[in-house]
Each structure stands twice: as structure tokens, then as C-alpha cells.
Amino acid sequence: MSLLEVTDIQAMYGELKALFGISLSINPGEVHSVIGANGAGKSTLLKVIAGTMPATSGSLTFHGNDLSKLAPDKRVRSGISLVPEGRRIFSSLTVEENLKVGAYSRRKGHWNLNNIRELYPLLAQRWDRIGFHCSGGELQMLAIGRALMANPDLLLIDEASLGLAPVVVAQVYASLPQITSQGTAVLLVEQDMQQALRASTHTSVLLEGKVVLEGTSSKLNKEAIKRAYFGIEGRA
Amino acid sequence: MIWTNAIIQGLLTGGLYALLACGLSLIFGVMRIVNLSHGDFSILAAYGVVALAMHTNLILAIVLVLPVMALLGYLLQRGVLNRSLSKGALAPLLITFAFSIIIQNILLQVFSSDNRSVQSGRFASMSFKITKNLQIGALPLFTFIVGVLLTLGLHYFLTYSRVGRALRASSDDPGAADLVGINNKHIYGIATAIGLFAAGIGGVLFGMRTQFAPSFGPIALIFAFESVIIGGLGSLWGTLIGGIVLGIGQSIGAQIQPSYGVLAGHLVFIAILILRPQGLMPKQKGK
Numbered sequence: 001m002s003l004l005e006v007t008d009i010q011a012m013y014g015e016l017k018a019l020f021g022i023s024l025s026i027n028p029g030e031v032h033s034v035i036g037a038n039g040a041g042k043s044t045l046l047k048v049i050a051g052t053m054p055a056t057s058g059s060l061t062f063h064g065n066d067l068s069k070l071a072p073d074k075r076v077r078s079g080i081s082l083v084p085e086g087r088r089i090f091s092s093l094t095v096e097e098n099l100k101v102g103a104y105s106r107r108k109g110h111w112n113l114n115n116i117r118e119l120y121p122l123l124a125q126r127w128d129r130i131g132f133h134c135s136g137g138e139l140q141m142l143a144i145g146r147a148l149m150a151n152p153d154l155l156l157i158d159e160a161s162l163g164l165a166p167v168v169v170a171q172v173y174a175s176l177p178q179i180t181s182q183g184t185a186v187l188l189v190e191q192d193m194q195q196a197l198r199a200s201t202h203t204s205v206l207l208e209g210k211v212v213l214e215g216t217s218s219k220l221n222k223e224a225i226k227r228a229y230f231g232i233e234g235r236a
Numbered sequence: 237m238i239w240t241n242a243i244i245q246g247l248l249t250g251g252l253y254a255l256l257a258c259g260l261s262l263i264f265g266v267m268r269i270v271n272l273s274h275g276d277f278s279i280l281a282a283y284g285v286v287a288l289a290m291h292t293n294l295i296l297a298i299v300l301v302l303p304v305m306a307l308l309g310y311l312l313q314r315g316v317l318n319r320s321l322s323k324g325a326l327a328p329l330l331i332t333f334a335f336s337i338i339i340q341n342i343l344l345q346v347f348s349s350d351n352r353s354v355q356s357g358r359f360a361s362m363s364f365k366i367t368k369n370l371q372i373g374a375l376p377l378f379t380f381i382v383g384v385l386l387t388l389g390l391h392y393f394l395t396y397s398r399v400g401r402a403l404r405a406s407s408d409d410p411g412a413a414d415l416v417g418i419n420n421k422h423i424y425g426i427a428t429a430i431g432l433f434a435a436g437i438g439g440v441l442f443g444m445r446t447q448f449a450p451s452f453g454p455i456a457l458i459f460a461f462e463s464v465i466i467g468g469l470g471s472l473w474g475t476l477i478g479g480i481v482l483g484i485g486q487s488i489g490a491q492i493q494p495s496y497g498v499l500a501g502h503l504v505f506i507a508i509l510i511l512r513p514q515g516l517m518p519k520q521k522g523k
Contacts, residue, residue: 050415077419088412090405093520101405104398105417131408148416 001064003028003185004080004154005048009058011041011048019046020209021058026154026185026202030037031176033188033196033217036127036206037229042080042189045206046156049187050082051075052105058223062098062154077105083160096127102149109151112181116145119175144172148179155179155186161195173199193225207231239367242491243484244372249378250447250463250483252475255438256466258387259431265470265519266407269317269328273335274460276453277432278439280339281305283450286352294356302436309432310425316420316434317428336453343450344470347506354443379441387433387476394472398424402429462505468515481508 002025011019026032035041044068047053049060051072060067062078070078090098096114099116117124120141126134134142140160147155161169176199180186190196197203197217205213205228213220214229226232262273281301288297312335319325362374396401406413406423413420440457442448459482467478482501489500508515 039411059513072414073419076415082415084412084415087416088409090412092408093401094402097401097404100398101401101413101418102416104405113445153427159486169428193520 003063005061006045006049007059009045009055009060010049011042011044011053011055018209019048019055022206022209022211023203024204024211024214026187028153028156028185029180029183030202031180031186031188031200032202032204033190033200034204034206035190035193035196035225035229038191038205041210043158043204044209046082046158046187050052050080050156052082052113071104075149076152077107079107079146079151080156080235081150081152082155083140083143083147083158083164085148085158087139087161089134089139089142089146091132094128095123095138095142096132098131098146099149099191102146105150109152111148111151116148118150119146119178120171122131136140137164138173140164140168140172144175148184152184155184156189157186158189160188160190161192169195193229197225207227237367238491239488240435242372242487243368245376246484246487247480248372248380248483249374249487250476250480251376251383252438252441253459253463253479253482254383255379255386255434255439255441255479256456257463257475257479258390258472259434259438259474259510261464261467261470261475262390263428263431264464265425266327266403266428267321267328269319269321269332270334271431272329272340273453274332274431274435275455275457276336276339277305277308277435277446278442278456278473279450279453281436282354282443283343284353285354285443286347289355292325293453294354295311298440299327301369301440304430304435305436306433309313309428309430313425313428316475318424321424340453347450349449351447351449352443354440356444360444363500375441375444379445382437382441382445383479384439385478387472390430392435399423399426420441459501462501466515468506468518470519471515471517475514475519481516
């Protein structure tokens, strides 16, 4: 049985339809990347899974249980954590306090303050700095660390590399294997196609709210991905 | 010497204002709700103690009333105020204004408009002689100590406890709080519970010092508001300092001319608004 089963999800922003029937499934410990151009519906998909946006139809099951009626805070307790777009770090709280708040749901597991310090040594150096004064890279590591403190079974990461220096992006991606080695599955939304393919086991390409291509990351044809990404019709 | 005396008495009165104000400050800090009924809840608690103390002793009456205030705060937040939060800034303001009117009229019905006070027996008139011209009343001193201890307690609660951190997180960004598993509605309930608990302590001590009537809520609210603004919005220590500044202002005014006390307090408030509108100890940027 897969960890997360998304079946034929549709979602709307007011009158505007954003997702036109998306399906995907994720198994424990795997990294599934979702790539696509701006406005393809990647972030919307993560919001629907995290519960901050309702699906208008379709089904969501996690550990075999229906998710659709659960509020976002209850989904965290059941094991889904989102690293949101823009990081959303608590600006008046220190790095340490942000991590402690991340453990609010009291889920048991591998991740605690010490293990996060080892995962991201940079955060250990900024331990008492308030979120307001952290740099973009620190914020991204802190956001992932904060989400990990809830010991999720499924970690959703929105725009993992957006706006970050290449050095920081490399550090963030280098930490993924340590996360999945704990059995946590990662659903990664990414604009950088190469990065996403390298880091993931499975990839789905979104275009205008639909999955246009999916498969094992290492076996997907680069040309096919490019055509899917930009929506170019043509022979395979 | 008379000025030293005025300053010390004002300082002690400031502790009372801080007690009346710290719940107001917390509720505003976490939810951005301006609780116009804050003073009325203080007076309500004082009446509750007056009514219960007729049947039992004062300490037990206070111990019974304060948790009821906290429970009332939680229920009003979850039952009424939470629903109004998504409807703009005006809705919660109007609702707390309505609470104010409802409480005043219920108190008027039940207790009439006669002045009452919380009888604390000898404690109210006890005092310590420091020098020939300087005496410190036991009740004002006790009130001040309670004010400082409550501020300290709230500070430690907000800084080091799991729920306290969640309160600050929720105040920073309720949407992100949702994403770490915090139920904002519950957290808001806790904030108001603490707020009304503190308002209750302030109200009971206020009622021990002076006589009060059902219409006294807004007066308590004004002093609380001025303390919060003088100290700086959203800062608990600021609120304590604000209360003390207001208290000292009033007592120096009263020293010049007994009827000038309250007026002098308002003038200090206006002066601070003009000279330092962010308050004496404003929340730091990003804090």
C-alpha cells in the first residue's frame, strides 16, 4: 500500500480552475518530484495535500485513511509536514524556538534539536538569531528543519531551490538522503528540472493543472520532459 | 520627602494598572483584538468575589472566581470571538463592546448601582512605616508584587513553555502556525483565558482598594489602555512600565492638587503619544 494516494484531485481559486484531475502515489522513503512551469499547479497540489486549500473533487488517502476532512494542523499530527513557499519562518522567534515550535505536535521519531544541528551545521551557528535576521539559505534550512521536527512520514517541500545561492541549494539537496533514510517520503516541487531529476526516484511533470508525463526519474527521456514541461506538441 | 512619597505611592499604584492591563496587552498581541470589555471583566470578577465572600472566606472566593474567569475567556473566544476574526477588524471590536454593555447591565440588575468593595478587613489599612513621613500600605505593596510576579510569570510562560511558544508563533503568522500543527482557535482560547484571568486579579485588587459600581469597567479600561500605549503595544514589560509611569504621573499630579491626579495621568499619556508614539518599550522589529 502506498503512503499517499492522490486520485483525480481538482481544485479552484474562486472561479479559476487550477488542478484538472491530478493523480499520483508516493511510497515510504521515496523522493517524488513535481516539476512544471509557473502556474502549472505544483504549489496548489502541495497546498491541497497539506490542507491549506480544499480540493473540489477527487480523493486523498494517507496511510489508507481519508484526509479530505482533516484541518491542516490535524494533518501535521497524522504525519504530513509542508515546507511552504516563502518559508514562513516565525520572525520573532529564534532559530532554536522555531525548531521547538516545529515539534509542537509531539510526534515521536528520529528528528530532534541535536539531529537537526548535525543535518544543518549552519543553523547551529545561528542558534539564537531571530528569524527576522536570517538569510534566505538559513531560512530554507530552518524551514525544512522545523518541518522535520514534527517527524513527518511525508515531507512536502515547495520550491526547494527558489531564490537560493547554488551552494545552499547543494546543501539542501545533500540533506535529502539523510531524511529519506529515516523512512520519510519527500514530495518535492521544483522549477529546476535537472536538480529534480537527479534528486528524485519518481517525477511527475505538470502542465496547466494536469499530469502530462510521469515515471521513474532515471528512465524519463529528457526530450519528452522538455516537451511536456513547455507543452510542445509533437512526435515522441 | 513628599515627592519621594508621591513617587513611591504612584509606583505601587502602577502595579495595579499593570494588572488591569497585561491581559489586554496579551489579547491584543496574539490576536490583534482590542478588548473593549476588559475593564468590565475586571469589575465582573470583583463582583463575583463580593458575592461569594458573603458565603465563604475571601481567599476561597478569589480562588474560585479566577479559574471561572479563565474558563469564561476560553469559551467566549472559541464560541464567539473566533468566528468574528475573519470578518475584519471591526467585528471583534463591536463584539467586545457588546460584552461590555451586557456585563454592565447584568451587574446593574443583580447588584444595583450601589457602590461596593471587596472587604479585606485589616489588610486594607495595614501599613509599614519606612521613615517618619513615609508609609507604605500593605495592600498597595502586595498589589505591586502581584503585578511584577504576574508579568514575570507570563514572560517565562511565553518564552519557555510549549504553549507559550505556540502563542508567539501564532501571533507572528497564524497560517504558518497551522502548518506546524498548532490549532490557532485553541491557542486564541488560551490567550483570552489568561487575559481574563489577569483581568480578574486586577479587578479584585482594584475592588479592595476602592469602591466600585457596575459602571466602573470603562474607567479601569482607560487606565489599562493608557498603560499599554505608554509602555508600547505588544510588550508585557512595557505594560508594567507603562502602568508605573501612569501611576507616578497621577500621584505627582495629586500631590500638586488632589483633584488633578487623574488629569495628570491623562496628560502624561498624551505627552507620550506626542513625543514617543511607539511607547517606551516597543516590540522590536520582527519581535
